[in-house]
Amino acid sequence: MHTSDEPLANLLFEFRGADLILRSHDSHHFRVPKSYIANSSPVLDELIQKALDPPNAAHGEASLPVVQLPERGAILHKLLTLIFPVTPVFPSTTEETMELLSVANKYKMVSVLVHIRNSISTKRTLRPPYIQRDSTLIVYSLAQTYGLRPEALQAAKDLLMNFSTDIEDLGDKLDTIPGASLYELWKHHKRVRDILASELEKFRASGARGTLTGLHCAESSPFHIPRWLDVYIESIGRDPKLFSSTEFTIALAHHLSDGAKSNGCTCAGITSQTIINFRKALGSVYAISLVKVCVIDVTKLSMSQSLSRQNRLYLSCRSKRILKPKSNRPRLYLNPWTYQTQILSFDHPTSSTSVSTSQY
Amino acid sequence: MTSPFFRDLLSLAQPSANESIDGLPVVQLPEDDAELLNSLISLLYPIRPVTPKSYDKALNLLAACKKYDMAQVQSSVRTKILSWDFPHARGTEVFGAYAIANSKGLIPEMKKAAHTTLHNPMTFETLGEELRWFKGSELRDLALFRKRCRDRCLTCLESFLEVHPPGPSSIWVGCPDVMPKGSLSDPSPPPVLPRWLRQFLSQIISDLKLRAFTHPLDFDTSIRKARLTAFKSHPSCDFCSEVCAKKGSKFFTNLSDKLKDARDRVHIQFQCTQGFTSPPEVRDDLVADLRVKFPKS
DSSP states (O other): OOOOOOOGGGGGBBOOOOEEEEEEEOOOOOEEOOOHHHHHHHHHHHHHHHHHSSGGBBOOOOBBBEEEOOOOOOHHHHHHHSSSSSOOBSSHHHHHHOOOOOHHHHTTTTHHHHHHHHEEEEEEEHHHHOOOOHHHHHHHHHHHHTOOOHHHHHHHHHHHHHHHOOOOHGGTTTSOOOOOHHHHHHHHHHHHHHHHHHHHHHHHHTTGTTTTOOOOSSOOOSSSSBHHHHHHHHHHOOOOGGGHHHHHHHHHHHHHHHTTTTTTOGGGGOOOHHHHHHHHHHHHHHHHHHHHHHHHHHHHHHHHHHHHHHHHHHHHHGHHHOOSEEEEEEEOOOOOTTEEEEESSSSSSOOSSSEEEOOO | OOHHHHHHHHTSSOGGGGEEETTEEOOOSSOOOOOHHHHHTTTTTSOOOOOOOSSHHHHHHHHHHHHHTOOOHHHHHHHHHHHHHOOOTTTTTHHHHHHHHHHOOOOOHHHHHHHHHHSSSHHHHGGGGGGGGSSSSHHHHHHHHHHHHHHHHHHHHHHTTTSSSTSSGGGGGGOOOSSSOOOOOOOOOOOOHHHHHHHHHHHHHHHHHSSSSSOOOOOOHHHHHHHHHHHSTTOOOOEEEEEEEIIIIIHHHHHHHHHHHHHHTOOOOOOTTTOOOOEEEEEHHHHHHHHSSSSSO
C-alpha cells in the first residue's frame, strides 16, 4: 500500500500502447490503453465510445481521442493506479479517500471500490483510528453526499459508540455538516437506539443467555440476573456509548462499593471467562441490532428509489399511456460487505466474527 | 416599471432569430420553479395573484422579488404573508422559515422567524424534516441566538433575587418565616426573600441553566404554573398573602414582561451563507449574461 504526496507531474500516466487520453478537470493528460478503462468501468466505457464516435471525436496533440473528465488530476491518478498493474496509490487524507470512493462509485468500478474499502478496513485493523467527533461528522456528511452507504454507516456507528450527538452537545459545531445530513444521522441513531433497546430487553429476559450462571448476587432482577448488571444492560439501550469495558468495570465497581460483598454477593469473584462470555453475548445483541437497522434502512431506500423510479416512469410515459409497473414490491439487494457488521467486543471493538443479514 | 432588472433588460437589443419563440425574445431566468415565476408574474399584472402553495414557496417568491428589485411587489408579498393571505409557517415549520429566510437574505422574515422559534424547544425531534433547509451556518447561528436570549433571561431572573430596593422583589421582604422579629442583640435581621419565592425563581433559573438553547423561552405558562405551586407551599403567611393580594399580580406581570423584553431585545446575527448572493450582484450577473446573449446593435 502506498500513499504519495509526490508532485502530480512526476506521476502522470504514460502507458505503453496508449490509445486514449483522459483529460482531468485541471487539464492533466493521462495517456492510457482504453481496454483497461473500458473493462473496469461501464460508465467510462460508454464515455469512450461516445468520444470515439466520428461526429464527437475530440483529438489531442498526438491525434489520440480525448475524454474530458470532471475530476481533478490527483484523484484520477490515484484511480488509475488501482486499475493498471502498477503500485496502487491510496489517498493520505480521509476527505480524499471519500472523494476517490465517490469517483469509483460514480464510474461503477466495482473492483476498485472493493480495493479501496479493503485498504480502509486493513488500516483500521492494523491501527484502530483515534476517532474525533468533528472529523467523523464530516466523513458522515461526505459519505451521505456521495451516496457511500458503507462509509456512512461506519461513521454513524463510530459516532454512536463514542460521542453524544445531541443537538445541545453539538452546540457551536452545528455548522460542521448540513442539516439534512444531521437529520439522517439523528434518524439513524434513533432507529439504532429503539432496536437496541428492544433486543436488550429480550437479552435481559433470557437471563443474559445463561452467560452469568454461577454468579450469585444478593440483589437479583426479575430476569434472575444481578440487578446492577440488569440496570447496566438496560442503560446501553438509552446510551450505546456505555457498551464498553470501562463502563462495565465502573458499574461493577459501583456495585461492589455499595457493600455487596458483605451480603454474600459473589460478584466480586466474577471470573474472566464469565466476563468474556457475557460481553460476547452482549456484543452479538449489539451487532444484530445494527444489522436490523441496516435492513430497515435499505428497505426504505429501495422503496423510495422504487417509488421515485415509478414516478419518473409515470411522468415519462403518461402521454403515451404505456405505464405498466412490473411490481410495487421493492427488491432488496444486499451487498455482503455493506450489510455485514461485526460482533463487537469490549476490548477489540473493530475485530471479530461477522454476522450477515442472511441470518434474519 | 416594476423592476430595475427588467428595465435594464428592455433597454437591450432584440435577440437573433434562434433566441426567440414565435418572434418573441426569450429570456432564460435562473429560477427552476415554474410555479414561482407564475406567481411572480401574476403579481405584476392586474390579474388574480397566484398564491404560493406552501410557506417555503411564499418565502422563495419574496426572495425573487428582492433579487429583481421589485420593491412594490415585495412589499405586497410581505403584507400577504403577514396577513396570512399567503401560506405562513406554522408550529415547528418556523425553523424551516428561519433557515430559508436566512439563506435568501430576507432579514425581517429571518428575525421574526428566529424569535418565533423561541416558543418551541429546539431539538432534533422538533426540527425534524425542517432540518433539510439548513445548509450552512444557520443552525449554529440560531443555537447561538437562542443561547444569548437564554443568557439575557437568566440575568433578568437573577435581578429578581435582589432583595434591596429598587429591586422588584424588595416588596416581598419581611416574611416572618425567614425574617423573625429582631431580638435585642440583633434588632434588624438582614433582608431575605420568602423561601417559596426564592425556590420559585431558583427553579426557573436552574431549568434554564440546564439547557443552553433547547428550552423554549415562553414564560407566561411556566411562570403561572410555578407561581401557583410555589405559593401553595406557603399558605398560612399573612405577610405574603397580603403582599400577594395587593401587589402580586403586578409583580408577576412585571416579571413576565421583563423576561419577554430581555428575550426580545436580542438580535440574531446575520451572516451571508453559502449559496446566497446579494441581490445587486445577482442582478449584475444576470444583466451581464444577458448583454452577452443580446448584444446592443
